[in-house]
Every structure is written in structure tokens, then in C-alpha cells.
Amino acid sequence: MEGASPATFRPTWQQGLGHGLYLGVYGAVATVTTGVMVALLWSGPPGWTWAALIVTPLVTGALAGLLAGRRTGVEVGARGIRTSSVFEEGVAPWSRVVDLRAERRGRRNVVSVYLDSGASVQLHAPYSGGLFAADPQFELKVFALSHLWRSHRFGGLPG
Structure with missing residues (x-):
């Protein structure tokens, strides 16, 4: 990978x-x-x-x-999860990621990443909510993120 x-x-x-x-x-x-x-x-x-x-x-x-x-988003690669927005950027290496899950925050469904320090980071994308915030592919994106995290966390796909 x-x-x-x-x-x-x-x-x-x-x-x-x-x-x-x-x-x-x-x-x-x-x-x-x-x-x-x-x-x-x-x-x-x-x-x-x-x-x-x-x-x-x-x-x-x-x-x-x-x-x-177009500037805001999340990039998931071999080194970890890199978030970027207009005002800030951050990286969470896979060795620090303990859990990744979809949660309800206010009126939105968001993806939160839990780190080994106990902190949680809300990703800038994907998310879904009402009206303009709706993302019909939110569940597929969360599944893909979860799959990538598990494959890095546990050393690949089961055979």
C-alpha cells in the first residue's frame, strides 16, 4: 500500500x-x-x-x-490521515489512530478520529446533514475510511 x-x-x-x-x-x-x-x-x-x-x-x-x-478535505494515505482547510492543516499518523467512527454532532453526521492521547478530531469531510449539507454517498465514504484504517491498523486485508 x-x-x-x-x-x-x-x-x-x-x-x-x-x-x-x-x-x-x-x-x-x-x-x-x-x-x-x-x-x-x-x-x-x-x-x-x-x-x-x-x-x-x-x-x-x-x-x-x-x-x-476545493481546498478543504481529508487525504488518507500510507502515513495516516491528513486534514486540510482554508485556515489549518493537521496529520494523524496511523500509529496514533485508535478508532474511527461516524457520529451525530448537532444536525450533522460527521467522521471522528480518536487518537491514543484520548483526543478526538472531527474530519472536515465527509459529512452529511440537511438541505445543502446532504451527501448521498456519506455511508460509502465512511465505509471506505473505515476500511483504510483497518487495513493499516491490522496489517492488510484478511485473505
Whole structure:
């Protein structure tokens, strides 16, 4: 398994879009709030400005979410599990991984990796939830991750 290419798990494009829209809504609330404060202090902006204050953050957030989704993920190889996101990266060598399982956290099903130190790490992908966070292949991905962990933990596949 040393020469095999690593398995990669990333959020689906719908999940990336959902993250971006979620952040875009916060941006739209901030820009509209700013627009309302400006309108109260000075003369109100033209009508088309209000549409721009709402649509621009949503589109920007959606694009940013799609781009960030390509950067976020999990790579599983011979050395262990490597997680990466826009802001952080981490590696858990197979010698430190004690258990790997799917768990319910809030409204999502996520994969958690338990280390020999007693700490647990929630993987950035795969995950599944409602609406944009749904991943129809979540169970297959968890099975593949579990299979890779067991094959490294116990020295290969049973014959």
C-alpha cells in the first residue's frame, strides 16, 4: 500500500455552496444594516442599491464557498490521515489512530478520529446533514475510511 495514491475526501459542491451562502447571508445583513444607517443619516440611496447590497454578498459568499470547498478535505494515505482547510492543516499518523467512527454532532453526521492521547478530531469531510449539507454517498465514504484504517491498523486485508 506504500505506492498507492492517497484517497481524498472533499465536501460536495452543494456543501461548498451552502457554506458560502450561509456566510453570504451574514454579509448581506451587514451591508443592508450599513445601508439603513446611511439612509437614516443622509438621503437614501437609489432603489437598485438595495438589490446590490443583498445580491453582491450572496454571490461573493457562494463563490468563496465553492473555492474553499476545493481546498478543504481529508487525504488518507500510507502515513495516516491528513486534514486540510482554508485556515489549518493537521496529520494523524496511523500509529496514533485508535478508532474511527461516524457520529451525530448537532444536525450533522460527521467522521471522528480518536487518537491514543484520548483526543478526538472531527474530519472536515465527509459529512452529511440537511438541505445543502446532504451527501448521498456519506455511508460509502465512511465505509471506505473505515476500511483504510483497518487495513493499516491490522496489517492488510484478511485473505
